[in-house]
Amino acid sequence: MRNQNRKGLIPFIVLSLFFAQGSVFASGKQSVNDLQAYRGAPPTIPHNVRELGRKKCLSCHFRGLDLGIKGGEAYKTPHPERANCLQCHLPQKETELFKENKFVPLKPKKKTFFEKKD
Amino acid sequence: MNISSILLHIQPDYKKEIETDLLLTKEIQIEKSLEDRLALTLESPDLNRSTEIWAYLERLEGVESVTMAYCHFDDLVEEKKSASFLEKEVTRREFIRKTAAAAALAILFGQLATKGHAASAESSNGLEVGSDSSVNWQKGVCRFCGVGCGVMLGTRGGRVVAIQGDKKSPVNKGLLCVKGYYSPKILYGDDRLTKPLVRKNGKMVPVSWDEALDLVASKFKGLVDQHGPDAVSMYGSGQWTIQEGYAALKFMKGGIGTNNLEANARLCMASAVTGFMTSFGSDEPMGCYDDLDIADTFFFWGNNSAEMHPILFSRIVDRRSKGDDITLIDLATRKTRTTHLSDIHVSMNPQSDLALANSIAHIIIRDKKWDPEFVKKHVVFKKGKTNIGYVLEDNFKFKDKPQLIEFDEYKEFLKDYAPEKVASLIGTTPEQIEGLANYFKDSKKKIVSLWCMGVNQHTRGTWMNNLIYNLHLLTGQICKPGSTALSLTGQPSACGTVREVGVVTNRLPSAHVVTNPKHREKVAKMWGVPVEKISPTPTYHAVEMFRALGRGDVKAMWISTTNPFQTIPNLERFEKGLKKNKPFIVVSDVYPTASTKFADVILPSSLWVEKEGCFGNTERRTQFFPKMVDPPGDAKSDVWQIVEVAKRMGYGKLFQFNPDKLEEEIFEEYRTFTLGTGKDVGPYELYQKERGLRWPVIDGKETKYRYVEGEDPYVKPGEGIKFYKNKKDNGRAVIWARPYEPPAEVPDKEYPFWLCTGRVLEHWHTGTLTRRVPELHKSVPEAYVEIHPLDAEKQGIVSGDKVRLISRRGHLELTADVSYSGRALSQRGMVFVPFFDEAKLINFVTLDSMCPISKEPDYKKCAIKIEKV
Numbered sequence: 009m010r011n012q013n014r015k016g017l018i019p020f021i022v023l024s025l026f027f028a029q030g031s032v033f034a035s036g037k038q039s040v041n042d043l044q045a046y047r048g049a050p051p052t053i054p055h056n057v058r059e060l061g062r063k064k065c066l067s068c069h070f071r072g073l074d075l076g077i078k079g080g081e082a083y084k085t086p087h088p089e090r091a092n093c094l095q096c097h098l099p100q101k102e103t104e105l106f107k108e109n110k111f112v113p114l115k116p117k118k119k120t121f122f123e124k125k126d
Numbered sequence: 127m128n129i130s131s132i133l134l135h136i137q138p139d140y141k142k143e144i145e146t147d148l149l150l151t152k153e154i155q156i157e158k159s160l161e162d163r164l165a166l167t168l169e170s171p172d173l174n175r176s177t178e179i180w181a182y183l184e185r186l187e188g189v190e191s192v193t194m195a196y197c198h199f200d201d202l203v204e205e206k207k208s209a210s211f212l213e214k215e216v217t218r219r220e221f222i223r224k225t226a227a228a229a230a231l232a233i234l235f236g237q238l239a240t241k242g243h244a245a246s247a248e249s250s251n252g253l254e255v256g257s258d259s260s261v262n263w264q265k266g267v268c269r270f271c272g273v274g275c276g277v278m279l280g281t282r283g284g285r286v287v288a289i290q291g292d293k294k295s296p297v298n299k300g301l302l303c304v305k306g307y308y309s310p311k312i313l314y315g316d317d318r319l320t321k322p323l324v325r326k327n328g329k330m331v332p333v334s335w336d337e338a339l340d341l342v343a344s345k346f347k348g349l350v351d352q353h354g355p356d357a358v359s360m361y362g363s364g365q366w367t368i369q370e371g372y373a374a375l376k377f378m379k380g381g382i383g384t385n386n387l388e389a390n391a392r393l394c395m396a397s398a399v400t401g402f403m404t405s406f407g408s409d410e411p412m413g414c415y416d417d418l419d420i421a422d423t424f425f426f427w428g429n430n431s432a433e434m435h436p437i438l439f440s441r442i443v444d445r446r447s448k449g450d451d452i453t454l455i456d457l458a459t460r461k462t463r464t465t466h467l468s469d470i471h472v473s474m475n476p477q478s479d480l481a482l483a484n485s486i487a488h489i490i491i492r493d494k495k496w497d498p499e500f501v502k503k504h505v506v507f508k509k510g511k512t513n514i515g516y517v518l519e520d521n522f523k524f525k526d527k528p529q530l531i532e533f534d535e536y537k538e539f540l541k542d543y544a545p546e547k548v549a550s551l552i553g554t555t556p557e558q559i560e561g562l563a564n565y566f567k568d569s570k571k572k573i574v575s576l577w578c579m580g581v582n583q584h585t586r587g588t589w590m591n592n593l594i595y596n597l598h599l600l601t602g603q604i605c606k607p608g609s610t611a612l613s614l615t616g617q618p619s620a621c622g623t624v625r626e627v628g629v630v631t632n633r634l635p636s637a638h639v640v641t642n643p644k645h646r647e648k649v650a651k652m653w654g655v656p657v658e659k660i661s662p663t664p665t666y667h668a669v670e671m672f673r674a675l676g677r678g679d680v681k682a683m684w685i686s687t688t689n690p691f692q693t694i695p696n697l698e699r700f701e702k703g704l705k706k707n708k709p710f711i712v713v714s715d716v717y718p719t720a721s722t723k724f725a726d727v728i729l730p731s732s733l734w735v736e737k738e739g740c741f742g743n744t745e746r747r748t749q750f751f752p753k754m755v756d757p758p759g760d761a762k763s764d765v766w767q768i769v770e771v772a773k774r775m776g777y778g779k780l781f782q783f784n785p786d787k788l789e790e791e792i793f794e795e796y797r798t799f800t801l802g803t804g805k806d807v808g809p810y811e812l813y814q815k816e817r818g819l820r821w822p823v824i825d826g827k828e829t830k831y832r833y834v835e836g837e838d839p840y841v842k843p844g845e846g847i848k849f850y851k852n853k854k855d856n857g858r859a860v861i862w863a864r865p866y867e868p869p870a871e872v873p874d875k876e877y878p879f880w881l882c883t884g885r886v887l888e889h890w891h892t893g894t895l896t897r898r899v900p901e902l903h904k905s906v907p908e909a910y911v912e913i914h915p916l917d918a919e920k921q922g923i924v925s926g927d928k929v930r931l932i933s934r935r936g937h938l939e940l941t942a943d944v945s946y947s948g949r950a951l952s953q954r955g956m957v958f959v960p961f962f963d964e965a966k967l968i969n970f971v972t973l974d975s976m977c978p979i980s981k982e983p984d985y986k987k988c989a990i991k992i993e994k995v
Contacts, residue, residue: 095304111314112287
């Protein structure tokens with residue numbers, strides 16, 4: 009029974025990673041703070057979002073994930089009950105800015121969420 | 127501690143497959159099967175196992191969402207009922223954290239389990255008010271939509287450095303959307319306007335405030351002396367604070383003596399106003415956001431709340447995650463994020479909402495499921511004129527002729543809307559209409575209807591508002607907790623400023639109008655001006671005012687806090703006249719826009735918390751925010767600008783306020799007009815303390831539900847529910863017989879597609895503020911056209927292709943978005959274009975057809991053709 013479930017899940021995780029490409033968590037130690045505009049800001053999404061829906065987001069972000077490979081991490085959401093993920097978290101396209109912005113943030117307290125295994 | 131039951135929301139097409147899958151999981155018992163959802167029971171004492179099964183269910187294809195009810199929660203049920211939303215939230219959150227956290231990972235992912243730990247909700251914010259003593263936290267109101275979220279702004283060294291949702295705000299309870307979270311950045315765009323600019327020899331040159339203000343005052347005065355007061359005009363905004371709106375109103379109507387005053391809220395809220403006025407005799411809703419926490423059924427009428435009012439939408443949809451049994455019904459022409467999170471989606475053709483609402487009313491009456499007692503006590507029936515036109519002609523005039531009718535005549539009228547007769551017009555099946563009507567037929571349901579631009583920006587917008595109220599009035603689903611029709615608004619103070627203060631051509635402060643001699647007398651007396659000063663004739667509605675500007679009838683316009691040269695429909699129509707007539711244009715704004723390009727004088731304004739003010743939101747809540755930082759350079763508040771120009775034109779007497787208490791004294795003066803009208807606001811100091819108050823505020827107490835005895839002090843004991851503002855119908859509301867009529871332009875052989883315009887979550891109106899926020903811009907850098915994949919395939923268009931949209935009025939090149947890429951999908955035969963991009967002005971393509979009653983343009987429907995470039 010349990011095995012059956014797991015069989016179904018592993019390809020799913022791999023598939024989910026495929027959708028969540030180009031993670032910034034590639035350089036060994038990475039902090040979610042790098043994705044925040046100021047202390048307390050919801051982090052932006054450092055990968056493509058090709059699929060719609062919370063279900064898809066939660067498949068990695070419900071528990072958090074660290075596969076030990078490039079792009080194989082996902083940090084755990086503190087609020088899985090929130091249904092509309094993209095209301096606060098934005099995917100970012102590579103594009104020139106419309107205008108520069110001189111906002112100076114209250115810097116996030118440095119905090120590492122992922123430490124890669126040695 | 128285990129899961130006692132699970133509610134599975136599934137897509138109907140997947141029902142069989144999912145049932146088969148579930149049989150594999152022995153712990154689960156399928157209890158009953160209801161249309162498109164399954165209720166399951168899971169009795170597993172093993173928490174790890176429960177979590178694993180949840181994860182399994184979450185991943186089944188076709189599962190929309192899974193809701194769990196924990197045994198653990200049973201003893202909390204009573205507490206939950208009394209506890210505030212916020213407390214529930216915390217309980218739930220803690221629970222999830224404690225239980226689901228480490229357990230499942232180890233099982234599901236085994237050796238893959240992460241070493242790192244997830245952040246808790248609090249530490250991921252890493253931010254508590256007062257946690258950093260160098261930061262000063264103050265309460266404010268979000269600068270964006272009409273929801274009116276409370277925010278806490280952190281300032282340090284005279285700059286805003288952080289923001290968070292105000293946990294004490296009853297509106298948003300600590301949550302914000304992307305626009306709110308990034309709003310500190312709107313203050314710091316590199317190209318803020320910091321100096322007054324005047325056009326000299328075709329170039330904008332920085333000048334002193336004195337020079338700029340003298341020029342504005344002398345030009346306006348010269349034109350008034352030469353051509354009369356109606357030669358000049360002012361065009362404001364629902365983003366004006368209450369004080370700014372009041373100052374503008376007093377300046378134009380009490381000073382200059384013209385009714386040439388309009389605001390951009392005409393483009394978004396006018397139909398809601400005329401809808402309220404015709405159905406209830408008074409503007410603004412009877413219910414409030416509290417209803418959203420109580421109701422069990424939500425009808426979204428052409429409304430993508432998930433993107434446009436995300437906080438309210440989350441307030442509703444997050445209830446489902448907490449185990450509440452609610453049904454979201456999405457009636458729309460596009461599949462949006464709202465659709466994705468709804469239980470039922472009914473696709474309808476553009477404009478057919480009129481027929482759909484009437485059809486539901488027909489079924490209610492056919493099956494004798496209306497509330498006879500409510501109808502007998504509180505309702506009259508009326509009909510008005512039909513074939514009422516589209517306001518495409520210059521100087522179009524329309525006056526409705528309301529006539530009382532009997533219930534039988536209304537019943538007879540509805541027979542044309544039997545579901546089998548109108549299903550094809552709506553683009554659905556009779557069964558679906560019957561299914562929707564079932565919700566209204568069930569008297570145990572608590573229904574909330576929500577709508578915004580889909581209904582308001584509509585050539586029959588007033589009618590459509592009426593028709594939604596009809597359904598609620600027929601079934602008594604109104605003025606009860608959890609049952610209401612809530613018209614959503616788009617701007618932070620469309621209600622507070624434009625609708626309550628009255629920043630439109632026919633209005634005087636609060637519930638007073640220029641056409642009423644008694645009102646003119648009262649207002650003139652309070653302002654200390656001769657009554658003749660206040661003109662008794664309304665002049666132009668917004669779009670007509672711009673047509674008049676193009677024609678040369680209006681020779682000067684002061685535009686503030688809005689960007690009409692991007693937002694007025696069919697821009698070409700009046701812009702070509704501008705080149706010929708060269709009117710004098712003043713623009714007060716914070717950044718260069720499509721409108722400042724046309725300006726002779728640009729006045730740099732303070733933005734948001736660079737000044738003090740009040741906003742009024744959708745649920746009648748008036749909220750105060752203090753000045754927190756100084757504006758950049760020489761920028762000044764709009765109130766100051768208006769007062770200074772007024773003084774220079776000789777109307778200084780009207781604005782003898784203490785400059786240090788300008789906002790407070792203006793508010794207090796406005797307040798005197800509201801007293802006794804049913805729209806009473808409270809004293810200023812109250813708003814400085816409270817997280818906003820819903821009017822009428824009597825003796826310092828707010829009103830949750832209007833027209834309800836015990837809630838609304840204007841309802842006398844024993845009256846129960848009384849629509850007391852509708853005096854001409856003896857305090858009854860009106861059910862209107864309003865037919866379906868087609869829109870002004872319908873796709874044909876030559877122009878085969880509908881064009882619908884609108885917004886995206888990330889951008890606010892014309893992008894003046896949001897495009898300057900790097901994160902928002904990077905998320906949606908440019909306007910695009912959303913095309914259905916099958917329509918695109920026919921023309922060989924794929925995502926990323928350049929296409930040209932051509933209407934009878936203009937054309938525009940855009941990039942095609944053919945995928946259903948996380949945002950939305952138009953129905954076949956329709957395309958959607960957002961209007962935020964000033965480099966891609968879709969309003970050269972749109973049609974300036976309007977609702978003849980509200981004069982609000984229909985940006986959602988015109989005919990175009992598409993060419994691949």
